[in-house]
Amino acid sequence: MNFKTWLMKVKKSQLLLPVVAMILVMAVNIIHDAATGAGAFSFFTITLQRTTSNGTILYGRIIDILNRGSEAALLALGMTLVVSASAGTDISVGSVMSLCASFCCMLLAGYGVSSTNDLAVPLVVGVIAGILMGCVCGAFNGLLVARLNIQPMVATLILYSAARAIGLLVCNDLIVYIRNDSFGFFGSFLGPIPTPIIITAICIAILALILKKTALGMYIQSVGINSRASRIAGLNSKMIIHLAYIVCGMFAGIAGIVASSRITSADSNNIGLYLEMDAILAVALGGNSLGGGKFSLAGSIIGAYTIQAITTTLYALGVSTNQAPVFKAIIVILIVAIQAPPVKAFIRKRNLNKATKGVA
Amino acid sequence: MKLKKPNLNSHTILLLITIALFIVLYCLGCILYGKKGFTHLQTFLNILITNAGLICIACGMTCVMLTAGIDISVGGLVAMDCMMLAVGMNKGIPAPVMVLLVILTGLVFGVMQGFFVGYLQIQPFIVSMAGMFFTRGMTAVISTDQVSITQESSPLYYAWANYKLKLPFGGYVNNKGVYNAPYIRINVVIALIVLAVIFFMLRHTRFGRSLYAVGGNEQSAAMMGLNVKSVKLRAYILSSFLCSIGGICFSLNTMSGSVQQALGLEMDAISSAVIGGTLLTGGVGNVIGSFFGVLINGTISSIVKTNGKLASSWPNILTAALLFLFIVVQSVFAAIRSKKAR
Secondary structure (H helix, E strand, O other), rough: OOHHHHHHHHHHOOHHHHHHHHHHHHHHHHHHHHHOOOOOOOOOOOEEEEEOOOOOEEEEEEHHHHHHHHHHHHHHHHHHHHHHHHHOOOOHHHHHHHHHHHHHHHHHHHHOOOOOOOOOOHHHHHHHHHHHHHHHHHHHHHHHHHHHHOOOHHHHHHHHHHHHHHHHOOOOOOOOOEEOOOHHHHHEEEEEEEHHHHOOOOOOOHHHHHHHHHHHHHHHHHHHHHHHHHHOOOOOEEEEEEEHHHHHHHHHHHHHHHHHHHHHEOOOOOOOHHHHHHHHHHHOOOOOOOOOOOHHHHHHHHHHHHHHHHHHHHHHHOOOOOHHHHHHHHHHHHHHHHOOOHHHHHHHHHHHHHHHHHHH | OOOOOOOHHHHHHHHHHHHHHHHHHHHHHHHHHHHHHOOOHHHHHHHHHHHHHHHHHHHHHHHHHHOOOOOHHHHHHHHHHHHHHHHHHHHOHHHHHHHHHHHHHHHHHHHHHHHHHHHOOOHHHHHHHHHHHHHHHHHHHHOOOEOOOOOOHHHHHHHHHEEEEEEOOOEOOOOOEEEEEEEEEEEHHHHHHHHHHHHHHHHHHHHHHHHHHHHHHHHHHHHHHOHHHHHHHHHHHHHHHHHHHHHHHHHHHEEOOOOOOOOHHHHHHHHHHOOOOOOOOOOOHHHHHHHHHHHHHHHHHHHHHHHOOOOOHHHHHHHHHHHHHHHHHHHHHHHHHHHOOO
16 A cells, blocks of 8 residues: 555544644643643653552553543543434533432432441442433433424433432432542442543443444445435334433433542532533534434544543643633634535645646 | 504414413412512512623524524623632732723623624534633633632622612511611613513514514525625624523622632523523514513522522433423424414
8 A cells, every 4th residue: 555545544544633632732741741840741651659548559640641631532422322323412411420420329328418437238239320310311311303303402411401300319419428439439439440441441341242233234324324225224213313412411420420439429500511512522523413314433432532632731731610611612613624525625626626637 | 653563473372371370480489489588578688789780681692593693601601700800809910990891801802703694604602602612611620729809809799789678668677677678670671671672672662673683584584685695693692692681680689709600501591581481593682582581590599599499400301301391392382383384
């Protein structure tokens, strides 16, 4: 394969955009580090550090990005399927995360208890109940979208405003603290590696395996491209869309438990706030069309970590938490603007002009 | 001469259901909390005063939703407007200048959003999401403190905010024997004017009807000779403009600016419009429905507040439940219609 065809292939690849974005973020980091004299490659250095609470752990900015980006990556997995199958976004995932976390913590602590050292029910029961809660929420969204043919954004708007409120109600308007190491495990470290990274890796592996080994991925794409045609071809379109939403809810549940385990409490008001935006952004950044159809799981995952890398970089550059969204907004607009159909058409036309000039 | 047919299609029925629901809810409030003063006209006017900003914003949101778009940047824009007003007043800039500046900012912001949606054909959700991030962030760039407008910082603005327009009817004598005339504030007047103008615009102007046409079917609108891109651009300019006016109404009510202000306001506006019968698929809806949607939201939170014992999360849950109800009813109507068409 010569260089030119390779270049053409790269140009057409869906992963081009997220990878380029990621490389740009890294470049900014390298320049910044070199300028401040921290060593040009301090962004990439991973060291083993001894801590008092967790023993020896991996330490470094990449590890931090992978760790902090876990929730967004988990949500992006489900969101990719939902966007692909139903050509719409599930804006309720952040709220559902919060509800699942509240539900899990309420079960573990007992209703109305605001702080506890002992678990009221075994940890497994709480965690599975939390994830099941996510599935139930997903099933509700799926019911509205698939069976009642309601626009995804409107259908998920219901849980967007209700789930967080129900979470507060479940916790009796309290922030439930669970001061128990076994619960904190999901947000801390397994050996030297942060547990969220492992959980995310396992989820990605399982989902990728299912999509690869079964025809589910193809079904979802075909429903997304033309749900009527797929129905006529013998696929149960409604069932597949419903399933996509349930899977999305399940990942929201897992993300919620990771998020609440990090802070060993269920803070309904803050868990998953604006995370649905990050997840949608990750899908768009991954080169997936928000209009449904073909999807790339890898793109979404790289997209999610790119967003986290951007956030971390902004903090490293000294931008405050509240001001960071300005830069995020500009980056989002730039990314979607270069993908916009008129811009693409303009570039193609210019390239064509160049080519014809070359011939003449 | 035009012949007027009584046209009782499913949309009119939905609008009637919305209005009926509001009346039922309000009566429920009156029956349950009559003793706590719910029956006074002032309670209703207070709902208007608190939600004046939301009424303007819901009008703008309805216009955008008619073109099958969405604008989730409104909450952030309101926060930015309030912060600009608060900081500007405290710096000693005259109130009218600040008000003009805020409206101008809204227009510029609307042009940006409209350009990206109309001319670059990016999904409205993504564009306005970026708009939301941008405005929230800019609010923090202007100031991260809670800035309030006091009488010292701007006497004129303070006077506007505290001006009571007394109504000549519906007053009551309280238990000290003092007659309380019901009043509305200046922001209610602004909101009602906006409502009337937008209602008229949607019905009787070329632009209003082209909004419906673009939302109903973009392709046929383009074939009819409408400039779809320009209509979309103008719809977003209108939305951001109304949102700025809403921001001023909001600021007249809260008299402060903070980063956390108007959090989730975009969803209130969207749910009001949806409860009022506007379809997110575009082409269907009107501002009267959205107005009643806002009133329903306001009545629910008013009832919960008057009760005093219910948890603060109940308004959200009840609004969501209503939203659910309305969406299901709409989809049932849509199903019946498509069956008839077959």
